[in-house]
Amino acid sequence: MPKTKKPSSSIKLGASFRDPSGFLFTDEGILYRKVNHNYAENYDCLMESGLYAKLVKAGLLISHQEVKQAWAKGDTAYKVLRPELVPFISYPYEWAFSQYKDAALATLSIQKRALKEGMSLKDASAYNIQFVDGRPALIDTLSFEIYQEGQPWVAYKQFCQHFLAPLALMAFKDVRLSQLMRIYIDGIPLDLASQILPGSTRLKFGLLTHIHVHAGAQKRYADAEEERAGMRGGMSKQALTNLIENLQATVRKLDWDAGGTEWGNYYDITNYSDVAFVHKKEVIAGWVERVKPGLVLDLGANNGEFSRIASDREIYTVSSDFDPTAVEQNYRRMRKGKEKHLLPLLVDLINPSPALGWANRERDSFGQRGPADMVFALALIHHLAISNNVPLSLLAEYFASLGQWLIIEFVPKSDSQVQKLLKSREDVFNEYTRESFEQAFEAYYVINEVILIEETKRTLYLLQNRE
Amino acid sequence: MFFLSNALLSGLGNELAYLDPGSGSFLIQLLIAALLGVGVALRASWSKIKGLFGIKSETDEDAEDEEAIE
Secondary structure: OOOOOOHHHOEEOOOOOOOOOEEEEEEOOEEEEEEEHHHHHHHHHHHHOOHHHHHHHOOOEOOEEEOOOHHHHOOOEEEEEEEOOOOOOOOHHHOOHHHHHHHHHHHHHHHHHHHHOOEEEOOOOHHHEEEEOOEEEEOOHHHEEEOOOEOOOOOHHHHHHHHHHHHHHHHHOOHHHHHHHHHOOOOOOHHHHHHHOOHHHHHOHHHHHHHHHHHHHHHHOOOOHHHHHHHOOOEOHHHHHHHHHHHHHHHHHOOOOOOOOOOOOHHHHOOOOHHHHHHHHHHHHHHHHHHOOOEEEEEOOOOOOOHHHHHOOOOEEEEEEOOHHHHHHHHHHHHHOOOOOEEEEEOOOOOOOOOEOHHHOOEOOOHHHOOEEEEEEOOOHHHHHHHOOOOHHHHHHHHHHHEEEEEEEEOOOOOHHHHHHHHOOOOOOOOOOHHHHHHHHHOOEEEEEEEEOOOOOOEEEEEEEOO | OOOOOOOOOOOOOOOOOOOOOOHHHHHHHHHHHHHHHHHHHHHHHHHHHHHHOOOOOOOOHHHHHHOOOO
């Protein structure tokens, strides 16, 4: 529990400045949310209407405790909350298609439930959704306002930009277009989405209206202040509910066929024998049980086969890969199995998610969200060192910044997978030997154990950070 | 234009609504809601007509929302 101390030592979080209802801060490493007086009535309504309890029970909103200590409140705070912690923050440009779709549907489900209790979401930011226990949940307790009869949905535009436009682009154009979310911090502009989407999407009522006509209306009525004022009071609650239900139906119909993959069926085509596969798993499992990490970062996790060695032991595991198909398969498998300790994420290690937003402080880079207790880099290093020409010393440096322990697989040049990579290019990788590998990594790590995987030329290393 | 009423005009300014909802985005909601309203009405009459001939309407697929989680 926090000790009694001056609130002046607390640090306000860089992502928490837009909403005047309150903000997030940390104090002695503990995360708090301040509720300002101007939000009091809305906060009380959330708690007293039963909406909070219902959403928390349904897993759609993170829970919180009200902090009683006097220091916390100060003069300006109505309440100070201590929210349930999210094990690892993720961003929409790191989500698989189905992950993104589930986040959109969770937002709409929350809005529908809120309307039933006389409240409404005043924002619909994709960044307010995080994956907790394997399911999308709202993390911003201050997103609700008391519903006023007649009001259209104030967050409608944001919902379309943050959810509908990226999902439609992923479904109808190219799944990689989710990366536009990296560029546009407040969601993909609808006129841009409308231009990129195939003309056939105009034949679908939901996409025609919520994206194409919506984009046109935004342009035409950009300065129509009086008209907007006139429109207030023009939308009944039933009409608003119909709108939300139509958005739900539109999102549900969006689909992406995760076929045609680079790595999707990697484990079927790889040259691992059954013996090697089992031996590799046994070695990793033994090391995981010895180190007992709290958070594991699996880099180049493919469909999460090896991530599950940790997550099945109830160790929270971020299972990242750069292939959208692999991440999609990983997420679908996680959802089907109701797995709670796994977070599949789309991360390209050659260009990991940067710090973004105002002053580059709103969204953390991939590395800033660690460090993890343990990092996995299995069957990965040859892709980075050979396909992408990253020197071994730089790999060691970056991996060391991500976590305390490292399980890394060294794949030698004689391995058939490496031979395949070298087939189409000149071998300029004189440095790529086991000796150079050990030398590069020993600058940052102490070698704890080395095991050759049976029936392969590959070696597993357990390394401990020197820091 | 679309069931516009100025009755609630005053007092609706909400200092907590920190997002700019956008004029076009407000207008389009009214348009879509109006179209959906017509659709709902049509569907209701259609199922009544079908009811006269003893045809059952399909179940409401949106019952999902109060979900299994409860």
